[in-house]
Amino acid sequence: MTSAVVRGAVGVITSDGANIGVLSGPGGVLLVDGGYARQAEAIRTAIAALASPPAAPSVPPAPPSPPKPAATKPAPATAPATAAPPPPAPKAATPQPAPSPRLLVNTHFHADHTDGNAGFAATGAVIVAHENTHRRLAEGTMLEAFGLVTPPAAATALPPVTFERDLRLRLNGEIIDLLHLPAAHTDGDVIVRFRNADVIHTGDVWFNGMYPFIDTRHGGTLAGAIAGVDRLLLLAGEDTRLIPGHGPAVGSRAELVDYRRMLATVQQRLVALKAQGFTLPQAIEARPLADLEATWGQGMFRGDRWLELIWNGV
């Protein structure tokens, strides 16, 4: 597990699960997704590293980089302001005890984003999510694609604050907009926009550099995923830093444009096959994604497996 500053007070914690967004400051910590419960201690340690400078080096919106021990690197050389007052005494390198998050936003219900809910709630975090995320957690779910059965969540793991369309939070001087994207990766997707820092956590509406999982059993669709990316592209400028749900932890608008192009190409081809009456086995046999495989099929799913997953959502 590693952590890095994305920009300003917004950081990211990366692990073998989803990318976790962190806003830290004197008013407290806001988390975007809480990872698996088994990761809780490592996440708290990473939060502490982000919340207590020396600052980890800023991550540019660049291709995947190997994990690095962010907290031990020297701060990047930045040009001092002219006639600046003497610099403050350097802070202790040892991280403070992990601050318990005040707010925890769930971008959607999947366990790699919500399994840690009860643990963070137990130390005071208020969980905020879309209404459909609350419903999925409360009812329990089955993900055939992964053979994963999740029983109804304990009451303490459920978000006490839910919303239907959007919600604005304020913390540490930052304005945080939670925006619902209908029928995208699931039916409860929320993207989290940090307006001042100009950072957006996309949740699983973006799998950076790979075919995405689209949860068609729980309201996700390919068309909605594309519409969700379009919403992100409207909000993001060339300089905006984007934290994807999965894949290299900081991406750019240009990379999201490539991803959108891939999704639209796939949609066009699959809609055409369906219009011609292809069944799923026939569509797989036709290898409609063969030319995309080298670029997009090296992540979570190969193309033929991915086709199986999204076919019903086309």
Ligand SMILES: [Zn+2]
């Ligand atoms: Zn997901």
